[in-house]
């Protein structure tokens with residue numbers, strides 16, 4: 001997804017969820033006593049969730065870094081928010097092999113909203129989030145899709161020969177937890193494996209109602225990775241087929257007209273995790289008899 005301005009104007013669900021979660025966790029985040037918190041956001045997109053809901057929580061001397069894999073998104077956010085103090089945007093693939101040195105171990109907090117379902121290498125991404133936090137500790141707040149009906153719609157569209165040529169790699173765009181029978185447990189396990197000892201993971205069952213065909217189509221346009229591969233002249237035909245499949249899945253409500261509503265039941269992973277200082281981790285991770293008798297022969 002590279003269409004920053006489209007996304008900025010059609011991200012009601014994403015904004016709604018991020019605001020609710022931030023209101024809930026604002027006081028759980030471990031703010032520094034000196035007010036010099038450094039916060040990095042992963043997958044900031046066009047930047048409005050970060051600027052409207054995260055920045056107001058940051059103490060006045062705090063530093064904010066918005067990151068995204070897409071240079072188009074980073075360019076848009078940098079330009080749009082260039083007047084914002086103590087804020088910068090930079091390209092970062094959170095699934096990368098090696099973090100840039102200037103980011104590694106520099107942050108008190110990492111946040112991420114509606115991004116991690118795009119990252120197939122979820123374990124690698126969590127390892128990087130752990131390593132972005134300071135060695136002396138920090139915390140992260142992560143929210144992303146475990147499942148969404150959009151993924152089933154994509155799979156059905158791929159069986160149509162009109163669209164299959166554009167959708168061969170559809171599985172790359174499906175949340176890595178979509179097929180999981182216990183996404184909460186699976187994600188907790190990954191957090192443990194990368195070193196987060198203290199964490200809380202919830203799977204929230206949500207339903208969003210799209211008011212009218214145009215609203216749903218605009219929201220799909222803003223995030224659908226396949227549209228940018230096909231000629232613009234085919235977009236409306238693709239979106240019409242998308243809507244037909246949604247109707248065949250019984251996700252519509254009311255009379256069939258332009259004002260018809262559409263229901264999207266989805267599962268959201270909401271996770272809060274703390275990195276303990278390294279010396280505490282070393283003690284906690286050792287077998288109990290060794291840590292209890294340390295220094296005693």
Ligand SMILES: C[S@@+](CC[C@H](N)C(=O)[O-])C[C@H]1O[C@@H](n2cnc3c(N)ncnc32)[C@H](O)[C@@H]1O
Pocket residue numbers: 001011014015018042043044045046047049067068069070073092093094095112113114115118119223
């Ligand atoms: C749906 S947008 C979310 C934007 C913003 N966080 C919000 O809540 O509105 C997802 C963003 O994640 C970015 N993204 C996808 N894969 C990524 C990766 N591996 N590393 C960093 N960002 C990624 C996309 O480019 C996109 O801008």
Ligand SMILES: CC(C)=CCC/C(C)=C/CC/C(C)=C/C(=O)O
Pocket residue numbers: 014114115145148149150153219220223246251262263264
């Ligand atoms: C009824 C129905 C199929 C709705 C799907 C709506 C939709 C546009 C979902 C997008 C989910 C997603 C991948 C969001 C994102 O990453 O921002």
